Amino acid sequence: MTVPVALTIAGSDSGGGAGIQADLKTFEAYGVYGTSVLTLITAQNTCGVRGAWPLPPEQVVAQLEAVLDDFPVAAVKTGALGSAATVSAVAGVLRERDLPLIVDPVMLAKGGDPLLAPGALEALLRDLLPLATLVTPNAPEWTALREAGASETLPLLLKGGHAPGETVVDTLHVDGQHLTFRTRRRHTRHTHGTGCTLSAAITAGLALGLPLPDAAAQAHAYLQAALRDAPGLGAGHGPLGHRQAWVMVLPPKSDEVHH
Incomplete structure (x- = not known):
């Protein structure tokens, strides 16, 4: 039986907590070949x-072509x-492949440092989204x-970690379906790479054949375990426990509303 394969297109975090490193750790935790x-390339640490x-x-x-031509x-x-040039170039290759694509629109590092050049946002909207x-x-x-200018009809998982309060609410809007995932806020400075980890976990779930809502629910549960561990x-902002977290937890129940 062929091992499922997932691909991450991202930057390198020399501290290992986010970017390519976090994605590959997450794929490995899921049993997916990364x-x-x-x-x-970034020179960064938790600070x-x-x-x-x-x-x-x-x-x-x-x-990108080397990977897609062989795996x-x-x-x-x-x-x-x-x-912007890289966004458009990546989109040009992926447009010909018709693969499930999770876009984590990374603009800033955890500490606020910019990771998206001026003009790249427009290319993201025009070519990749x-x-x-x-x-x-x-x-x-x-x-x-x-x-x-992004459309409200985009297939969207809106992460709620920046909102105040003791409950964090992530909301999935896909194909007229609306799901919410709620969890109690974990007060910790060890949150580096949460967005990378969540999107990588969804990608791994899709590679394993899960429907998107199930992949999102499982990824939400995995992220909570990685924060815990x-x-x-x-x-500074410390990394997550990617490998330690993986006990095959059941997806949390979501609140579902159909429109």
């Missing part, structure tokens, strides 16, 4: 990003893409996307 395309260097678009495309990729996610099976913004990212590393 492939990767590197878009930018912040010290530098970021985007790769040329032709290098990104060469990696039976079942689902793809994008994270930090860096430049129309291909998305699901887009997974947090509240500030969704505000930026809406101000730039954080290893306590670093002086």
Whole structure:
């Protein structure tokens, strides 16, 4: 039996908590074979990003085509893409492949450092989001996307971690179906890579053949376990416990409303 294959197209986090590193750890935890395309290199740790260097678009495309030409990729996610040229180049390749695509519209690192160049947001809206099976913004990212012209009809998982209160609510809007996932807020500084981990977990679920709502529910449960099992590393926003978390938990019950 062939092992399911997932692909992440994202930046490198030298601290290992987010980006390509978090995605591959999540794929491994799910039992999915992880492939990767590197878009930018960062020098960062839990305290912040010290530098970021985007790769040329032709290098990104060469990696992407090499993977897709050889591996039976079942689902793809994008994270930090860096430049408008890279966004458009990636979209041009994926447009020809017709694969499930999770777009995590990464604009800022956890500490607030920019990971999306000026002009890239427009390329994201024009070229990549129309291909998305699901887009997974947090509240500030969704505000930026809406101000730039994003449609309310996008398939969307809106993450609620930035909202105040003791309950965190993530909301899934797909094909007229609306699901909410609620959890008690975990007061911890070890939250680096939560968005990457959640989108990677959804991607892994799709690679395993789960329907999108089930993949989102399972990913939500996995993220809560990874937060709980954080290893306590670093002086800033610490990483999650990707591998320790994986006990095959049942998806949390969601509130479902049909329109």
